[in-house]
Amino acid sequence: MVSVNMEEEIQTLCIRKEILIAAPPDVCFQSLLDELGPEGLTPDGKSLHMKIEPWPGGRWYRDLGNGSGHLWGHVQVIKPPALLEINGPMPMSYPAVNHIQYRLKAEGTGTRLTLLHRAIGLIPPEHRDGMPEGWEHELQRIRDRAQTRRGESRSSGKEARP
Numbered sequence: 001m002v003s004v005n006m007e008e009e010i011q012t013l014c015i016r017k018e019i020l021i022a023a024p025p026d027v028c029f030q031s032l033l034d035e036l037g038p039e040g041l042t043p044d045g046k047s048l049h050m051k052i053e054p055w056p057g058g059r060w061y062r063d064l065g066n067g068s069g070h071l072w073g074h075v076q077v078i079k080p081p082a083l084l085e086i087n088g089p090m091p092m093s094y095p096a097v098n099h100i101q102y103r104l105k106a107e108g109t110g111t112r113l114t115l116l117h118r119a120i121g122l123i124p125p126e127h128r129d130g131m132p133e134g135w136e137h138e139l140q141r142i143r144d145r146a147q148t149r150r151g152e153s154r155s156s157g158k159e160a161r162p
Contacts, residue, residue, distance in 0.1 A: 008122050010122065012120050026080070027146050028142065031143075035138055043137050049063050060073045060088070070093075074086065087100075096119055096120065096123055
């Protein structure tokens with residue numbers, strides 16, 4: 001038996017955001033990996049329990065313990081400290097495919113981080129409409145972490161380490 005739901009439609013999503021960070025690309029790239037991994041938090045400050053394996057084919061997933069969790073994607077391209085691309089279902093528990101690109105480029109004494117998120121699938125409007133705010137939250141956390149690291153390395157007289 002085949003069931004057809006005429007109310008569901010294939011949707012596309014394209015979000016592009018940029019942020020200028022007062023830290024060098026290597027510090028920003030490490031801050032990006034930290035945010036995608038164990039230091040990632042929800043807007044209300046709760047841990048997402050995320051893990052990222054920073055190599056081609058590496059997983060990006062939510063580890064809820066006891067063998068449970070969610071696969072969010074796989075690393076498609078990684079070229080530290082300039083580029084990270086991830087593709088996969090993201091936090092979408094319905095038919096959808098996502099591609100996320102983080103591009104980092106030195107600009108003046110800082111780094112311009114550009115995020116491009118594209119998706120296609122049965123994406124509900126409430127999920128699609130909340131995505132820009134979620135990405136804004138993540139980019140702010142990456143910026144804050146990178147600028148804090150840069151400040152700590154300057155005050156200690158040491159070079160920032162990823």
